[in-house]
Amino acid sequence: MTTLQDVLLSAIEIELQHQISRLATPRLQPLHDMLTYHMGWTGDGSGRSTQGKRIRPLLLLLICAACGGDWNAVLPAAASVELVHNFSLIHDDIQDNSAKRRGRDTVWFKWGMPQGINAGDALFVIANSALLDLVHSFDAELIFSATTILQAACLNLTEGQFLDISYEKRVDLTMEDYWTMATGKTAALLSACCAIGSLLGGGDETIRDAYRNYGHFLGLAFQVQDDYLGIWGDSALTGKSIASDLVTGKNSLPVLFGLEKKGAFAKRWLNGSISADEVRGLSDQLETEGARLFTQNTADQLTDMALQYLRSAEPVGDFGQELFELTNRLMGRQG
């Protein structure tokens, strides 16, 4: 059975391909290849599972339609936010020196660092350009407003990235630092997707505000849940302990909670890298100190806040229904 989500996802994929086809000329073939490879359409291991969940464009389209707008008309905006996300992933992989993403070689690892930086830049330019394609259905004032929202989120993204890179070398981080970083790296763009979707869908200021807040809290909840799974998720705990955030040294929320406790976990953490053998014991220690419950509760509370804002936005019809279901699915709830 074809679901509403399937319809939207395939329309998103077609629009993304259309946007990136700006570079589909013989002379630029390898640059075009880098981008279609990164997006999961071409090359080794391409396919649905490597394309990511396309959450950001999905939210934008659903919210537009749930405000009574025409989701078809806002596809260029949906592509734009997804391309911004992917530009940041390409640069992130270079900054983190990551050779793999979703089990495949990263762009820089495959084509070299200089081309990797440039491929990310190109994707960002295409993201900016995609928004201008809204001109076929919207007046310049609305495009101006959408661009303003998007660029503000992009600035937050670079702020969050700056903090993330800076934090790697610091051991004096607090949970306050965590929220600033998570807001920049995750919540800002999700919030922008929701704001742009409701703006273009014709929502009034109250509605747009509600969606903006929904996206913000959904983004934070999503980040906290990611941090939870990074320590207590199946792949972190069983077998592939090497995937645990404890091994990679990520300053995740449970870790910062543990550091503030200044207990046995903090002592060990500050004493150098964690080996895969220590993962089980150390995650148990963190749990004993209360970090697991705290993190789970935080994710729950943030999800509740997101859902509360979503309800106050009064999304209509099947698209509204789908927004609640998507939120619950994302946060691992039965709904």
Place this chain on the structure above:
Amino acid sequence: MTTLQDVLLSAIEIELQHQISRLATPRLQPLHDMLTYHMGWTGDGSGRSTQGKRIRPLLLLLICAACGGDWNAVLPAAASVELVHNFSLIHDDIQDNSAKRRGRDTVWFKWGMPQGINAGDALFVIANSALLDLVHSFDAELIFSATTILQAACLNLTEGQFLDISYEKRVDLTMEDYWTMATGKTAALLSACCAIGSLLGGGDETIRDAYRNYGHFLGLAFQVQDDYLGIWGDSALTGKSIASDLVTGKNSLPVLFGLEKKGAFAKRWLNGSISADEVRGLSDQLETEGARLFTQNTADQLTDMALQYLRSAEPVGDFGQELFELTNRLMGRQG
């Protein structure tokens, strides 16, 4: 005596500082420092001589005024194009593994590659955001058009950069490849500056077209002259032969001319890196094969074409006069 150019240059500097001050918050201080350092305002060796010539914003302001517009109103656009140029320089330095720019440590060399990539990204976002500040004096439709011109130039910039990086490893390049690359890397943004200046200055389509072409040929002329100086300029030939494009292996126009000749120069070039000792002899060989005259003639012809388009744009008043003088100064002519 304060010249017209001095007045414009100091207004540009103030606007640039204003735009970058978006990041002037305590938590983001180091990120703000990276950008003010790169722009030549702070840190070791800061000062006028390290700030670059600000040609792009200067052209934009002069053309706006020479079309009868108010240059004060378009300062955000002038800042935007200069910020795009500087974002590309920050990334370029990483891609080229350059530790120095204008005698100072590059951003990535000082703060590390991950922060360098992010600082470039942040500057690009600020460039996009600066254009939106035109809203104080222009309607959304004009901002839309200016944004469209700028993003098209940015896409060309990444295309040129892709070719430049790809070309490093190739020995089968033709002069045709050269023009494609130079158009993307240099001419596209200069042309966009001129197009945006005339658009916002109120020039009609014919005038805008003339300025767009002026910028295009000025950009190509500028690049060819840069290539000329990279081999036959004072610092390339005398004393600091290490600065010669022959040593760095750059695929410049004289080199591609020499390669197409398939003579003694081509034979030596294809036989591996050139040492500083060989610079004098090899540049003489290139000259004998006709490359020096060809390159000089090409720069002259391109400059003539630029000036022809400038005349056809009929720039008015002191600003118009200054445009001719700036063009001649840039190209080393008496005017």
